[in-house]
Amino acid sequence: MTTPLIIEQVLNGLQFGVMLFLMAAGLTLIFGVMGLINLAHGSLYMVGAFAAAAVAGATGSFFLGLIAALAAAAFAGAVVEMVVIRRLYAAAHLDQVLATFALILIFSEGTRWLYGSFPLFLDIPDSLSGPVTLPGGIQYPLYRLTLIGIGLAVAIGLWALIEKTRIGVQIRAGENDREMIAALGVNISKLYTLIFALGAALAGLAGALVGAIQSVQVGMGEPVLILAFVVIVIGGIGSIRGAFIGALLVGLTDTLGGVFLPELFKLFMETGAAQKSGSAIASMGIYILMGLVLIWRPTGLFGARA
Amino acid sequence: MRVDERMINTVVIxxxxxxxxxxxxxxEPFTITLVTRAVILALAAVGLNIVLGIGGMVSFGHAVFFGIGGYAMGILAYHAQTFTVLDLGLFTTGGTKMMPVIWLVAMVVSAVVALLIGVLSLRTSGVYFIMITLAFGQMFFYFAISWAQYGGEDGVSIYVRxxxxxxxxxxxxxxxxxxFVLLCVVLFLVAQLQASPFGLALNGTRQSEARAQAVGLNPMRLKLLAFVISGAVTGLAGALFADLNRFVSPSMFSWQLSGELIVLIIIGGVGRLIGPVIGASVFVTLEHFLGGLTDFWHVYLGVILLCIVLFGRGGIIGLLTGQEGAHV
Known part of the structure; x- marks a missing residue:
C-alpha cells in the first residue's frame, strides 16, 4: 500500500460519492417535501444517460449531450409528476411503491423497445480526457476530477437555492406544513412539479456524467437507486445535508472496502482465500454500515427525531 | 353483483x-409446469401477505427468503450430486436430495435470517422500512454474485429433481x-393464524399501533414473529421454485422479484387469504400470453399495475366482493 494508491482510491470514493449525492438529493427532497417514495428515480437517471448518448452521438458534442440530459430528465420528470405522481401524494406508501414500480417497468421496457438491449457508448470529451498531475506527483484522470468538482458545485448550489432564495423558503415551508403555505397563496401543485423536475434533472445529470465512464444501458438506474436509498437511510430522509454526508460515506466505504479489505485479510489468511472473502465482505460493506447507523440512530444521522 | 369471498376461495382452489x-x-405437460409455477409463486406471496396484508409491513426484500430457500436446495443437492462434503464448522454433511429435509433446512435458515433482518429493520417503519428491506435484499444479491464456490453469477444447476x-x-x-398440497396446507394454517389471538392482535397492530400498545400488546414482538413466519413460508417456496427449474442463481435474490411478489398480492387483493393465489395465476397467465406476443410485455404489466393502483382499489377480490380490503 503506497500513499499515491490510497489517495487515488480516496478520490475514486469521493467521485462515486458525489454522483450518489446527485441521485440522493432529488430523492430526499421529493420525500421531504411531498412525502413520496419514488422508485422511478433510477429511470430518470437512465433517461438522462440515454438522452446524452443520443445527442452527443448525433452532434459530436458532449456538452450539448449534457444539456440534453438535463432537459430530457427534467421534462420526463415534470410529465410523470403531472400525469401519475400527483395522484399519489395522499396515497399510502404501498401504493406509491407500486405505482412507481410500474413506472420503472414502463420506462425500462420502453427504452429497450426504442434502443434495443445493447449498451450505447458516450465518450469523454477530448478536453477532459487524459490524466492530470496532482501535487505530490499523483496521476489522476481529469474527467473524474471534474465529476468531483461538478458534484461539489451542485451541492453548494442546492444549499444556496434552499437557504437563500424565495423558492427555497417555499420548499422549506412545504416540508413543514403544506396546507399552510397553500393557504398563504403559494401555488403548491406548481411548486411540487418544479421540485420533482429539479430532482429529475439532477438524476439525469448524474446518469449522463456516469454514463461516460460506464456503459449506457437499460437497467443502469436501479442499482444506483438502491444505493441512493442506502444513502438517505444513513443520512436521514428529507435532509439534504444528511444525503451529502451519507453519499460520501457510502462512496468511500464501497470503494475503499473493495480495495483494502482483501489486503487486510491477507494479513491472516492465504492470498486466494483472502481475495475471495475480502471482496465478498466488501460487497456487503455499505449495508453493514447502514445496519450500524440504524442501531445507533433509527432515523439516520440527520433525520428528524422520532 | 356481490360475491361471497369463501366462494371465490373454493372456485380458485x-x-x-x-x-x-x-x-x-x-x-399437455407444459401447462402443468406453468400451473406449478403459479402455485409456487402463490406460496411465496402467501408468505409475504402475512407481513404485508395482516401486519401492514411493506417488505420490499422478500426475495431474500425466496433466494435463501433456493440456495438451501441448491447447496444441499449440489453436494449430494457431486459427492462432496459440506463443512459447516460444527459438523459436516454430504448434502441431500430428500425434499422434506431440504424444505426444513430452507425454512429454518429463512426464519433465522428473517429474525436478524427483522430485529434491525423493525426498529423503523414506513418508508425507512421499505428502503431497508430493499437494501438487505440487494446485500444478499451481491453476496450471492460474489460467492464463487456456488457458481457466483452463473448459479448452480441440479441435474435431477x-x-x-x-x-x-x-x-x-x-x-x-x-x-399444490403444500400450498393448501399453508393456506389452511394461515387461515387459522388469521383467526387466532396472534393474528387478531397483529391485525390490530396494523390498524393502530398506539392502541395495540395501550391494551398491553407488544407490537414489536408481534411484528417480528409475523416477519419470521413469513420468511419461512417464502423460503419454502424458494426451495420448490429452485426444484421446479432445477437451477438456482442470484436472480432469485433480485429486487425485481421482491417487487413482483408485492404485485401478485396487489393484483389479487391485499390481506385476502386467496389474493396471492389469484394474483400469481393472473401474473403467470399474462407472462405466458403477453410474453408470447411481445418481448416487451413488462410495459403492459406496468400499465395494468398503474391502473390497479390508481383506479382499482382492493384488487380482483375487492372488485368481486365490493369491499376494499386491508389498508396498508
Missing amino acids: AGLLALPLYALAVD NSFPGLNTLVPIQFFGVC
Whole structure:
C-alpha cells in the first residue's frame, strides 16, 4: 500500500460519492417535501444517460449531450409528476411503491423497445480526457476530477437555492406544513412539479456524467437507486445535508472496502482465500454500515427525531 | 353483483386443481409446469401477505427468503450430486436430495435470517422500512454474485429433481401435486393464524399501533414473529421454485422479484387469504400470453399495475366482493 494508491482510491470514493449525492438529493427532497417514495428515480437517471448518448452521438458534442440530459430528465420528470405522481401524494406508501414500480417497468421496457438491449457508448470529451498531475506527483484522470468538482458545485448550489432564495423558503415551508403555505397563496401543485423536475434533472445529470465512464444501458438506474436509498437511510430522509454526508460515506466505504479489505485479510489468511472473502465482505460493506447507523440512530444521522 | 369471498376461495382452489388434471388428460405437460409455477409463486406471496396484508409491513426484500430457500436446495443437492462434503464448522454433511429435509433446512435458515433482518429493520417503519428491506435484499444479491464456490453469477444447476418418498417427482403432475398440497396446507394454517389471538392482535397492530400498545400488546414482538413466519413460508417456496427449474442463481435474490411478489398480492387483493393465489395465476397467465406476443410485455404489466393502483382499489377480490380490503 503506497500513499499515491490510497489517495487515488480516496478520490475514486469521493467521485462515486458525489454522483450518489446527485441521485440522493432529488430523492430526499421529493420525500421531504411531498412525502413520496419514488422508485422511478433510477429511470430518470437512465433517461438522462440515454438522452446524452443520443445527442452527443448525433452532434459530436458532449456538452450539448449534457444539456440534453438535463432537459430530457427534467421534462420526463415534470410529465410523470403531472400525469401519475400527483395522484399519489395522499396515497399510502404501498401504493406509491407500486405505482412507481410500474413506472420503472414502463420506462425500462420502453427504452429497450426504442434502443434495443445493447449498451450505447458516450465518450469523454477530448478536453477532459487524459490524466492530470496532482501535487505530490499523483496521476489522476481529469474527467473524474471534474465529476468531483461538478458534484461539489451542485451541492453548494442546492444549499444556496434552499437557504437563500424565495423558492427555497417555499420548499422549506412545504416540508413543514403544506396546507399552510397553500393557504398563504403559494401555488403548491406548481411548486411540487418544479421540485420533482429539479430532482429529475439532477438524476439525469448524474446518469449522463456516469454514463461516460460506464456503459449506457437499460437497467443502469436501479442499482444506483438502491444505493441512493442506502444513502438517505444513513443520512436521514428529507435532509439534504444528511444525503451529502451519507453519499460520501457510502462512496468511500464501497470503494475503499473493495480495495483494502482483501489486503487486510491477507494479513491472516492465504492470498486466494483472502481475495475471495475480502471482496465478498466488501460487497456487503455499505449495508453493514447502514445496519450500524440504524442501531445507533433509527432515523439516520440527520433525520428528524422520532 | 356481490360475491361471497369463501366462494371465490373454493372456485380458485378447484380451478387450480382442475386445470393440470385437464392438461394431463389431453397430454399437455407444459401447462402443468406453468400451473406449478403459479402455485409456487402463490406460496411465496402467501408468505409475504402475512407481513404485508395482516401486519401492514411493506417488505420490499422478500426475495431474500425466496433466494435463501433456493440456495438451501441448491447447496444441499449440489453436494449430494457431486459427492462432496459440506463443512459447516460444527459438523459436516454430504448434502441431500430428500425434499422434506431440504424444505426444513430452507425454512429454518429463512426464519433465522428473517429474525436478524427483522430485529434491525423493525426498529423503523414506513418508508425507512421499505428502503431497508430493499437494501438487505440487494446485500444478499451481491453476496450471492460474489460467492464463487456456488457458481457466483452463473448459479448452480441440479441435474435431477430432488426426491420425495413414494413419488416420482420428475413426472410433472406428481411434482405439481406436492406443491399444490403444500400450498393448501399453508393456506389452511394461515387461515387459522388469521383467526387466532396472534393474528387478531397483529391485525390490530396494523390498524393502530398506539392502541395495540395501550391494551398491553407488544407490537414489536408481534411484528417480528409475523416477519419470521413469513420468511419461512417464502423460503419454502424458494426451495420448490429452485426444484421446479432445477437451477438456482442470484436472480432469485433480485429486487425485481421482491417487487413482483408485492404485485401478485396487489393484483389479487391485499390481506385476502386467496389474493396471492389469484394474483400469481393472473401474473403467470399474462407472462405466458403477453410474453408470447411481445418481448416487451413488462410495459403492459406496468400499465395494468398503474391502473390497479390508481383506479382499482382492493384488487380482483375487492372488485368481486365490493369491499376494499386491508389498508396498508
